[in-house]
Amino acid sequence: MAASTTISPSTSFVANKNELGFSGFVTSRLPSAKRFGGGKPGRKVVAVMAPPQKAERMPATTGSVKNAMTMTEKIFAKASEKPKLSPGENVWVNVDVLMTHDVCGPGSFGIFKKEFGQNAKVWDREKVVVIPDHYIFTADERANRNVDILRDFCKEQNIKYFYDITDLSDFKGVCHVALAQEGHCRPGEVLLGTDSHTCTAGAFGQFATGIGNTDAGFVLGTGKLLLKVPPTLRFVLDGEMPNHLLAKDLILQIIGEISVAGATYKSMEFVGSTVESLNMEERMTLCNMVVEAGGKNGVVPADATTFEYLKDKTTKRYEPLYSDGSARFLSEYRFDVSKLEPLVAKPHSPDNRALARECKDVKIDRVYIGSCTGGKAEDFLAAAKVFLASGKKVKVPTFLVPATQKVWLDLYTLPVPGSGGKTCSQIFEEAGCDPPASPGCGACLGGPKDTYARMNDAKVCVSTTNRNFPGRMGHKEGQIYLASPYTAVASALTGYVTDPREFLQ
Amino acid sequence: MAAVSFPSTTFAPQSTKPNPKSVFPSPSNLSFSSRSCPSFPLTPLRCSPLRRAAITVACASADVSSSAKAFRGLCYVVGDNIDTDQIIPAEHLTLVPSNPSEYEKLGSFALCGLPSSYTTRFVVPDATKTEYSIIIGGANFGCGSSREHAPVALGAAGAVAVVAESYARIFFRNSVATGEVYPIEVEDRVCEECQTGDEVSVLLEEGGGRLINHRTGKEWKLKPIGDAGPVIEAGGIFAYARKTGMIPSAA
Numbered sequence: 235m236a237a238s239t240t241i242s243p244s245t246s247f248v249a250n251k252n253e254l255g256f257s258g259f260v261t262s263r264l265p266s267a268k269r270f271g272g273g274k275p276g277r278k279v280v281a282v283m284a285p286p287q288k289a290e291r292m293p294a295t296t297g298s299v300k301n302a303m304t305m306t307e308k309i310f311a312k313a314s315e316k317p318k319l320s321p322g323e324n325v326w327v328n329v330d331v332l333m334t335h336d337v338c339g340p341g342s343f344g345i346f347k348k349e350f351g352q353n354a355k356v357w358d359r360e361k362v363v364v365i366p367d368h369y370i371f372t373a374d375e376r377a378n379r380n381v382d383i384l385r386d387f388c389k390e391q392n393i394k395y396f397y398d399i400t401d402l403s404d405f406k407g408v409c410h411v412a413l414a415q416e417g418h419c420r421p422g423e424v425l426l427g428t429d430s431h432t433c434t435a436g437a438f439g440q441f442a443t444g445i446g447n448t449d450a451g452f453v454l455g456t457g458k459l460l461l462k463v464p465p466t467l468r469f470v471l472d473g474e475m476p477n478h479l480l481a482k483d484l485i486l487q488i489i490g491e492i493s494v495a496g497a498t499y500k501s502m503e504f505v506g507s508t509v510e511s512l513n514m515e516e517r518m519t520l521c522n523m524v525v526e527a528g529g530k531n532g533v534v535p536a537d538a539t540t541f542e543y544l545k546d547k548t549t550k551r552y553e554p555l556y557s558d559g560s561a562r563f564l565s566e567y568r569f570d571v572s573k574l575e576p577l578v579a580k581p582h583s584p585d586n587r588a589l590a591r592e593c594k595d596v597k598i599d600r601v602y603i604g605s606c607t608g609g610k611a612e613d614f615l616a617a618a619k620v621f622l623a624s625g626k627k628v629k630v631p632t633f634l635v636p637a638t639q640k641v642w643l644d645l646y647t648l649p650v651p652g653s654g655g656k657t658c659s660q661i662f663e664e665a666g667c668d669p670p671a672s673p674g675c676g677a678c679l680g681g682p683k684d685t686y687a688r689m690n691d692a693k694v695c696v697s698t699t700n701r702n703f704p705g706r707m708g709h710k711e712g713q714i715y716l717a718s719p720y721t722a723v724a725s726a727l728t729g730y731v732t733d734p735r736e737f738l739q
Numbered sequence: 740m741a742a743v744s745f746p747s748t749t750f751a752p753q754s755t756k757p758n759p760k761s762v763f764p765s766p767s768n769l770s771f772s773s774r775s776c777p778s779f780p781l782t783p784l785r786c787s788p789l790r791r792a793a794i795t796v797a798c799a800s801a802d803v804s805s806s807a808k809a810f811r812g813l814c815y816v817v818g819d820n821i822d823t824d825q826i827i828p829a830e831h832l833t834l835v836p837s838n839p840s841e842y843e844k845l846g847s848f849a850l851c852g853l854p855s856s857y858t859t860r861f862v863v864p865d866a867t868k869t870e871y872s873i874i875i876g877g878a879n880f881g882c883g884s885s886r887e888h889a890p891v892a893l894g895a896a897g898a899v900a901v902v903a904e905s906y907a908r909i910f911f912r913n914s915v916a917t918g919e920v921y922p923i924e925v926e927d928r929v930c931e932e933c934q935t936g937d938e939v940s941v942l943l944e945e946g947g948g949r950l951i952n953h954r955t956g957k958e959w960k961l962k963p964i965g966d967a968g969p970v971i972e973a974g975g976i977f978a979y980a981r982k983t984g985m986i987p988s989a990a
Contacts, residue, residue, distance in 0.1 A: 703822040
């Protein structure tokens with residue numbers, strides 16, 4: 235599989251996805267369970283369902299096999315200005331974007347000032363994106379003070395991108411969705427954020443991961459961070475997506491397969507025809523929960539869908555990078571998506587996977603649709619689809635928390651296909667849901683006691699969010715079933731955990 | 740900003756000469772006699788003036804400058820997958836760790852998210868400090884959020900080390916970056932063989948070290964700290980960066 239030309243990893247091109255496509259199966263044998271740096275044994279190749287159908291060889295995108303790298307390795311190589319890297323190496327990488335919010339911003343700025351001096355300036359005022367989103371609709375004094383701290387710092391540093399909450403024209407909402415909507419996610423780049431779900435941006439074919447305040451303080455001053463190159467687990471998802479499944483089901487399937495520590499320190503690469511068929515928001519959902527498997531980052535190769543999404547959002551030049559055909563992956567997992575079924579993650583772990591239909595006797599008290607995982611426009615459109623198919627009203631309180639201003643507006647303006655021109659908000663109202671709440675993280679992580687939809691009693695909730703550890707949404711004895719928007723709505727309509735095929739044929 | 744040079748560095752363990760200012764010089768091969776160790780007065784773990792750790796430094800009869808790191812105290816035992824919401828529930832995240840009084844408050848909430856099946860609390864109500872300086876955990880300790888408040892809360896409460904089967908990535912990184920707690924790995928299911936309240940010693944030596952349960956007399960080998968060693972050794976990511984010339988020394 236030697237290429238005829240040698241192309242360095244930093245060649246820039248805007249690729250036609252078919253030239254470098256990852257559709258079809260890799261027939262060249264990948265080394266199974268190659269271990270890097272010790273630790274628990276990697277999982278073997280798992281053929282989950284039907285055997286491969288097509289044999290399609292992929293052209294290598296760089297030169298000799300010796301230099302073959304995965305997408306994540308290539309991004310690291312480019313960001314650390316090295317010609318090649320191997321997993322396990324610790325390198326200083328250049329950061330393209332640093333994001334922070336109201337929970338971790340104050341602490342990060344505090345460390346920055348302490349370490350670099352009270353008069354220090356951030357390394358690049360255009361590369362820091364500050365997005366208050368966690369505790370912004372609360373009376374809690376400290377929470378409000380924290381947003382003030384963000385504002386003061388951004389003013390002093392003349393930060394270009396500060397999405398303040400005081401002026402609705404600036405306000406965005408949940409950081410990970412806002413980053414994408416505002417064009418801060420670009421293929422081939424390094425994006426770090428003081429939030430574990432920063433990995434969401436990997437949907438754009440970039441390296442994106444969560445860091446703590448101290449690391450963020452360091453990046454603020456230097457624009458660099460010491461990172462270890464992760465090995466990559468490859469997930470090949472093929473087959474036509476059934477009309478009752480969403481990306482949430484796919485990632486719950488994967489997390490259930492490899493466990494909450496299955497991807498610790500590793501990169502998760504998602505390829506295959508199903509992945510290619512997903513829109514950007516669905517790809518974001520996929521990458522969002524990479525951290526729930528312990529993953530360092532998730533990536534989806536950039537393609538026409540990506541470029542189309544980015545067209546009206548950014549004018550910055552970017553350089554997509556792709557795994558070489560002969561790159562080495564730690565393990566490869568294959569799924570025939572056409573055979574999968576709607577899932578839930580039962581209390582109290584994201585890897586506590588179960589078929590939704592097997593939980594139909596679980597009586598629930600409420601449903602929550604929101605967060606970076608399940609509160610995007612596509613998630614609400616999906617929810618509306620099930621309400622439309624059912625025509626009935628919900629049996630339990632159903633909370634809707636759009637992730638951002640844009641999503642909120644979409645709920646009130648976008649016509650839902652097949653509804654005769656109705657908007658999501660109309661459909662939700664007719665179904666008896668609570669009116670869409672102010673955009674933000676909401677009750678996904680509990681938060682201050684007066685947070686909308688916070689679980690203050692021991693209730694059973696089906697949620698489109700990302701974690702269900704004890705106390706996650708507030709009450710320690712609360713029971714959270716993680717699910718897709720389809721499954722969440724189906725459950726709201728029956729009052730029990732319900733497979734959406736009850737409504738979607 | 741002043742121009743800085745960024746040499747490309749791959750992580751390599753560095754041998755550090757004993758720093759007269761530091762109480763803990765670099766680890767060396769030293770065998771410990773656990774019975775004949777004199778107790779030393781309380782000593783802070785790192786340079787943060789905010790730490791008041793209840794640790795006892797046990798040193799062998801050899802001279803202080805060549806002693807390895809050692810902690811001795813009561814242990815608090817938890818299970819697998821202790822996520823950051825259990826370590827510090829989200830409602831307390833309005834506390835800013837770089838603010839001294841809020842740092843102390845964070846400590847008072849450390850591990851308050853553990854379910855009520857944990858009848859002994861890590862920090863008793865109305866207290867800000869814990870009696871347990873060493874936390875013993877299972878697999879995937881610290882999973883979940885990237886909130887640095889998690890290792891900070893543990894450290895602020897008075898924990899000095901966590902000894903667990905494995906760690907979630909961001910928690911481990913934050914522990915190393917802040918220096919708040921030593922994240923130590925052990926091969927065995929130590930969490931099943933120790934009980935909350937057992938007096939234990941954690942001895943860090945070159946190549947790993949040992950965990951000793953003084954109640955049962957049992958000993959376990961600790962895994963070497965690995966690539967994070969030089970960063971912890973230096974005192975966190977900033978100190979390490981200054982040491983290796985990545986950023987200028989603090990004014």
